Amino acid sequence: MDLPDSPPAPVVGLLGGMSWHSTAHYYRAVNERVAAARGGHASARLLLASLDFAEVRALQVAGDWAGAGALLAREAVALERAGAGCVAIATNLMHKVAPAVAAALEVPLVHIADAVAHEARRAPARAGGARTLGIVGTRWVMAEPFYAERLAAHGIRAVAPDAGTQQELDRIVFDELTQGVVTERSRAAFRAAFADLVAAGADAIVLACTEIMLLVDEGDSAVPLIDSCAAHADALARIALGERSGEALAPGAAEGLQHGGDRGDALGALAVAQGDRAA
DSSP states (O other), X not given: OOOTTSOOOOOEEEEEOTTHHHXXXXXXXXXXXXXXXXXXXXXXOEEEEEOOHHHXXXXXXXXXXXXXHHHHHHHHHHHHHTTOSEEEESXXXXXGGHHHHHHHOSSOBOOHHHHHHHHHHHOTTSTTOOSEEEEEESHHHHHSHHHHHHHHTTTOXXXXXXXXXXXXHXXXXXXXXXXXXXXXXXXXXXXXXXXXXXXXXXXEEEEESTTGGGTOOXXXXXXXXXXXXXXXXXXXXXXXXXXXXXXXTSTTTSTTOXXXXXXXXXXXXXXXXGGGOOO
């Protein structure tokens, strides 16, 4: 139990509800990590802004990313004003608007791709960790450069599935996983995508949608899987425990990352060509 005159634990602000299924996992994972470290009745000091995913999804479908960025920025600022010492977006896709959110804040935004990069460096793929990550998630995360470029800032190259596979994985995420639906057919689709990415050179695969862990596990892939939700939640737990600052994983400040000329592929994830699909 904390002494009355001990400094308060850092408060972590969570932007959640996108979807609530993964936000619930974040809440549990952060608190379990803090409870295990501190014992007793300890839990994390968290502030949660749980957005209506229907509103966010409508902005995604309309392509109104400026509106989405403004919405998340307002919610993030509210968390900061309520006492959050850092803020995290509890979803991969909405990091597309992370620059708008970060610009609105005076406290750090803990980026999910920075946490993924840290885990990649610890992956058992080879000495020094994984240097080429396969990306599976929503279509925007796989096809657009915002996620891959953040990984590239850590010296990590990204590869993505071909366009047809991206479309199917995106459908599974929004039509099934974000609504809590899990099927064997969809699990098989992800397994096939994993195999294609390994054939394209991936030495680990990031589950770059926080619901995918509801569907697959390590037994579904020939290379290590990096659960972006678990990586992000662990980073937030360490902040809540006072073990790490909110800026610690940002490019250039992350622990154990190499610097210099090897900056990865800054043009976005390289797509697996249709002809390169594994049999």
